[in-house]
Amino acid sequence: MLNMSISTVSRALKDHPDISKETKEKVRELAEILEYEPNTYAINLRTNNSKEFGVIVPAISNYFYHSFISSLEEEVRRYGYSLIILQSVDDPEIELENLKRCKQSRVAGIFVSITSKTEDIKPFLKVEDQDIPIIFFDKVPAFEACNKVCVADSLATQLAVEALITKKKKKILALFGDINLSISNKRLAAFEKEMAKMGSTISYTIDFANSAKAASLAFTKALEESKPDAVFCMSDEILTGVMKVIQKLAIKIPNDLSIVAISDGFIPQLYFPEIAYAETSGFKLGKLAFSRMMTCMAGNSFVQELTIDSVLINGGSI
Amino acid sequence: MLNMSISTVSRALKDHPDISKETKEKVRELAEILEYEPNTYAINLRTNNSKEFGVIVPAISNYFYHSFISSLEEEVRRYGYSLIILQSVDDPEIELENLKRCKQSRVAGIFVSITSKTEDIKPFLKVEDQDIPIIFFDKVPAFEACNKVCVADSLATQLAVEALITKKKKKILALFGDINLSISNKRLAAFEKEMAKMGSTISYTIDFANSAKAASLAFTKALEESKPDAVFCMSDEILTGVMKVIQKLAIKIPNDLSIVAISDGFIPQLYFPEIAYAETSGFKLGKLAFSRMMTCMAGNSFVQELTIDSVLINGGSI
DNA sequence: AACATTTTCGCAAAGCTTTGCGAAAATGTT
DNA sequence: AACATTTTCGCAAAGCTTTGCGAAAATGTT
Numbered sequence A, B: 001m002l003n004m005s006i007s008t009v010s011r012a013l014k015d016h017p018d019i020s021k022e023t024k025e026k027v028r029e030l031a032e033i034l035e036y037e038p039n040t041y042a043i044n045l046r047t048n049n050s051k052e053f054g055v056i057v058p059a060i061s062n063y064f065y066h067s068f069i070s071s072l073e074e075e076v077r078r079y080g081y082s083l084i085i086l087q088s089v090d091d092p093e094i095e096l097e098n099l100k101r102c103k104q105s106r107v108a109g110i111f112v113s114i115t116s117k118t119e120d121i122k123p124f125l126k127v128e129d130q131d132i133p134i135i136f137f138d139k140v141p142a143f144e145a146c147n148k149v150c151v152a153d154s155l156a157t158q159l160a161v162e163a164l165i166t167k168k169k170k171k172i173l174a175l176f177g178d179i180n181l182s183i184s185n186k187r188l189a190a191f192e193k194e195m196a197k198m199g200s201t202i203s204y205t206i207d208f209a210n211s212a213k214a215a216s217l218a219f220t221k222a223l224e225e226s227k228p229d230a231v232f233c234m235s236d237e238i239l240t241g242v243m244k245v246i247q248k249l250a251i252k253i254p255n256d257l258s259i260v261a262i263s264d265g266f267i268p269q270l271y272f273p274e275i276a277y278a279e280t281s282g283f284k285l286g287k288l289a290f291s292r293m294m295t296c297m298a299g300n301s302f303v304q305e306l307t308i309d310s311v312l313i314n315g316g317s318i
Numbered sequence C, D: 001a002a003c004a005t006t007t008t009c010g011c012a013a014a015g016c017t018t019t020g021c022g023a024a025a026a027t028g029t030t
Helices: A006-013 A021-034 A040-047 A065-078 A092-104 A122-129 A153-166 A182-201 A212-226 A236-249 A282-298 B006-013 B021-034 B040-047 B065-078 B092-104 B122-129 B153-166 B182-201 B212-226 B236-248 B282-298
Strands: A052-057 A082-087 A109-112 A134-137 A147-151 A171-176 A203-208 A230-233 A258-263 A276-279 A305-308 B052-057 B082-087 B109-112 B134-137 B147-151 B171-176 B203-208 B230-233 B258-263 B276-279 B305-308
Touching: A006 A021, A040 B040, A052 A065, A052 A092, A065 A082, A065 A282, A065 B082, A082 A092, A082 B065, A092 A109, A092 A122, A109 A282, A122 A134, A134 A282, A147 A153, A147 A282, A153 A182, A153 A230, A153 A258, A153 A276, A171 A182, A171 A212, A171 A236, A182 A203, A203 A212, A212 A236, A230 A236, A236 A258, A282 A305, B006 B021, B052 B065, B052 B092, B065 B082, B065 B282, B082 B092, B092 B109, B092 B122, B109 B282, B122 B134, B134 B282, B147 B153, B147 B282, B153 B182, B153 B230, B153 B258, B153 B276, B171 B182, B171 B212, B171 B236, B182 B203, B203 B212, B212 B236, B230 B236, B236 B258, B282 B305
Parallel strands: A052 A082, A052 A109, A109 A134, A134 A147, A147 A305, A171 A203, A171 A230, A230 A258, A258 A276, B052 B082, B052 B109, B109 B134, B134 B147, B147 B305, B171 B203, B171 B230, B230 B258, B258 B276
Antiparallel strands: A082 B082
16 A cells, blocks of 8 residues: 555564664554554564463462462563463373473473472473473472572561461371372471471471361361461461361360461451461462573573572461 | 385374385384474474464463363373363453463464453454354453353352251351442342342341451451351352351351352361351352363354353252 | 755565466377 | 366465565764
8 A cells, every 4th residue: 555565564663773764653643553563473483482481280279279370471471471370170181282292382481380290301301402491380390400580488487386386386287288299398398407407406296187177177187186386388278177176176276386387378367366477489480480581582591599588477376 | 215205104193094004104213313303383384283272361360260171181181182271360561461372373263261250352352253262261351242150149149048047047257359340249149039039038248358458357247246146158269268267266157157158169168067058169160161162173163151050069058 | 946854655575375267188989 | 088077186275474695775983
């Protein structure tokens, strides 16, 4: 319509220095009128990179992931990217399929939290060989040579335990999640390390529960058997199980019993008194994961494992 | 490598009847070895449709949306689609930008829950004119000529109220969310309709709160002033505010006070006794939204407003 | 005015598929 | 054996950009 070539129009719209002001103006005006919108597929095909990141998680409807995703989305939008969300429903096969999906849609990078059953991470490494950076977050593989961002399990555990010790608690019940999850083991190890520091001045019981209901049962049993004066809950799931029993038995917090948890903070503030917790923020982890992705995409970076700090949020439950 | 044309390879990989079995076999084998993967961009460019849906929500980290998204993702995956998630942070401008994003990446369809401040829905209708179907869900515009799937606000409210009436409650405190939200008004209207049915046998108080904290305050005030024997909570947010006060004052549920809520069920089961609620399932809504999208994409369908049923889940709080 | 330099634009290829149409090869029919 | 039909494949265009390179036009320089 303007009697000029496609290449001139293309350059005009991208403010290329080769094109005169007048031409640019004319092109922009007509583009406006015609509501021209570049075809993303053609751009991607030509430039061979997309403005999308893949996010692979075991399940979205997890206490932790939606704050991570929400925070990550906020960040990527600023840079003109979008997020493709894929759930693995804790199944390594679907996870693999999701990975393939990401590779096929040639995303710019992938954020992945692996399932509890994922053992073979070679497929992930293979994707990285094709210059699609992968940032593992939260549930990360044990294998060293990959980029990971995690919450500070050991620090968070330490903070939570220290809070109990400061309050001179003597009999701690520590409840952990599924014994097969690495996160449980990390937090357990940190817990036992703290206990070891204290020598025999503190006694403690340890139990595992892989659901809120199981946590309720374990807690009820422990109440009868070991009469703890404080409970350490490794996760929101455990905490909700414990709190249900506390409401049922009308146990007075913190007089009869102290509670401390590790959490991102949503669940703890539902109760009265609010539960003290060592913060593991999905929000912060999202920001960190993104900045890590950006440096990876820039290219010049070594594989690294990063953790976000944790702080103790006081809540009247200890 | 196989000494055949690109078109033959293309057809062989798609099991086109024009190609002989032997050729197909050879192509497939080599494709396997070379780990050939079709370039999605080129396919999309050529066929002009993508295997992605856009999802635009005010915020992911909402009690309701992650179950919706989770359920939707499950469904779309079966059909080979992915989900692009975009947050509007309750800002109509960002919402518009997100819509543009979807249009530009030429998604196959868009699921959108509008912000509380969205007034102009013309941009949405314009996108529909370009054959990108839009399904509004949950927070939908008042404008009729668009596809909507919603929870049954009025039925849910009715079920919740009926549960209180059955238990012969006489003084109901009804707490609603932000008075400007259409959802609050719908539920309020339904509530008042139920009350009107009962004539003067029941007295009730109504209040609004646009945060959990505000709900705590409103509830505390109402406790002193009107001494209700039952509380109706319009949403999870309201419920959490109310429950915090209940824990604080150690009010005995259901002896001193009955509680009923409208919820998708996660929050109510955190308490003891579990809170009775009329179910508004994000999970079910996701399924419905998807099936609606499919019929829209098939083309031959009129604009419709659909709602999902609600059922009362008993919980010992009434 | 003759030449050099800068400004401004267009040609054409490339990125990777899909697909209509035609043609060669293979097979069937009398 | 001569023809008709079916099977199998390839050519080439199209989808919409980007971009290197060359060329024309405009401007500057002596």
